[in-house]
Amino acid sequence: MLPVKRFVDFVEQNSLFTPANKILAAVSGGMDSVLMAHLLKAAGYNFGIAHCNFMLRGPQADADQEFTRQLAQQMGVSFYTVNFNTQQYAADNKVSIQMAARDMRYQWFAQISESAGYDVISLAHHQNDTIETILLNLTRGTGIAGLHGILPKNGPLVRPLLYLTRDEIQTVIVAEGLNYVEDASNASVKYARNKIRHKVIPLLKELNPNLEATFENNLRNFRDLETLLDDKVAELKETLLKHHNNEVHISLEEISKLKPQRLLLFKMLQDYGFTEPIIDNLLTVLNKHAGRVFESTAYTLLVDRGKIIISPKTGFTVKEISIGQDDVSCTYNSYKLTVLHDDSPLIIRDNSLAVSVDAALLVYPLTLRAWQQGDVFYPLGMKTRQKLSDFFIHIKMPLHQKTTTPVLQNGNGDIIWVGGYRLDERYKVRNNTKKVTIFELYKL
Structure with a gap:
């Protein structure tokens, strides 16, 4: 039986939307988003279905698109779909495929919402997604904000399935005989999140079979503590900071x-x-x-x-930071840089502040510094070198950001990464890469 009451209760408790709202449901065709659509329908909400075809998986992507089209038709709701040339967008904008897909997806959702009068965009994240996010944040280093996990509501984005675990979703799908499509990449342990999902969480569940319930309780505590802290800090700023x-x-x-x-x-x-x-x-x-x-x-x-x-400050010079082979992190002005060595050729695709580099090409010590006149590098995807000053102009970077953007330099003098913007083509992970070093920046 569909958990409709729990669904409606969670929606109301978190003020996600009301029966008067118009909801745009992002449906990939996978198990999670299919259940979300069925719950929206069973609860009587006014919704439409939106599906993106990123044209990356050939006939399988087309089949997923047709599946969601038929699902919307069966439910009698509006259906919106779009075909993205994701590879072309990524090349034109010099971003990863994952970043390209994310950018285009959310831009399109916003356009549909505005043109068709939708109030919120409903996404199908669940409890296990939140657990994975927290564990990733903890392994990379985080403050209190990194412990609250995925929020039920963030502007127009709402996540009404956060009360369900992956196992609960699968149980409902099987019991109700609901059809869905499966993305084979979800089973791969090539990516950090999937390693957490398939290797770490099963071990934690051996220690605590009620892991999801425990985390849900922890999340409530973390969010409450974060609210208390934010309120206290706001009060202190008001009373203690004297402006002259x-x-x-x-x-x-x-x-x-x-x-x-x-x-x-x-x-x-x-x-x-x-x-x-x-x-x-x-x-x-x-x-x-x-x-x-x-x-x-x-x-x-x-x-x-x-x-x-x-x-x-006026007219200041940003200092340099030296990074040794055994260093795992360092602080560079308002950034923290973490360094992680991995035995698999992992490619970071969905985080502009993280990058994977072929570890065999690194010459220590590395240097984290500000850009300098005359700096050149080979932007990812390009075979010719470019002045860093020209690169900044191309991406329309504001002047004040140029002096604060961290630049990672190899021991041989090459620029490896313009932090948060572009990897050097020479240091990308290739088919023959044996080990990678992952660099990730955190804004402090």
Whole structure:
């Protein structure tokens, strides 16, 4: 029997949509999105189905498209579909296939919503997707925000299946005899998320068979704690941050009263680019060393008598960071860079702040630095080199971002990666790659 009551209860408890709303359901044809469509229909909501054909899997993709068309027809709801030349878009915009698909998908959803009057876009993520996201965040390093998992609502995007586990979805699908299509790539352990899904979570479930229920309870606690923290920090900013022209002053006496001091001070100064390591160093000199100066990318913090003074920087030079072969992370101004070595030729496709590099080509120590006049590299997908200054112009990067964008340089002088934007063609993962090194940036 379809879990309609639980579905409606979850929708109402999280204020995802109402019977008066018009809902655009993103349906791939897979098990999760098919169940979502059936639940929307059984609950009596006003919805239409949208399906993207990325033209990457030949006849199988066409079959998925026809399946969803027939599903919409059987349900008597509006059907929208589009064929994307994903490979051409990726080449034209110099992005990965996964990023191209994501960009085109959400842009199209927004266009359909506006033109056809849909209020929300419904996506079929479930509990296990959230667990996988949290475990990935934990392995890569995260703050409290990384522990709340996938949110039920984020602007016009809603996820009404987050109350269900993958096993529960499969049980319902089988019991109801619902047809769906399967993407073979879901079974591969080539990607980090699939490794978590197929290798890590089964082991955790041996320790705790009720893993999903435990995580769901943890998620509620994490989200509540995040709300409490955000409210507390907003209150502290209002009362403790004193603005004087272009400076911000904070009393050392008030800082000494903070509990927990490190966390609250970091959250208050985070907007100015001051990282956790800087806060650690700052706390060791408060009330001891007047005149000490700390720097973020765009601000200077001065420890004065009785207060700290934060002021914007002008004409500053970003420092360089050396990365050794055994380093697993480093902090570069307002970024944290993590380094992970993997024995499989893994390619990062859906995260612009992460990149896989052929490990055999790396010459240590590496350097993380700002761009310099005369820098050149071979942008991914191109056979000719390009000045970094021209690349910035091509992607229309604002001037102030040029000085803060991290550039990863190999020990032989080559630029490996323009952090968050483009890998060098020479360092991409190829068919004969044996091991990769994964670099990932986090904005602090």
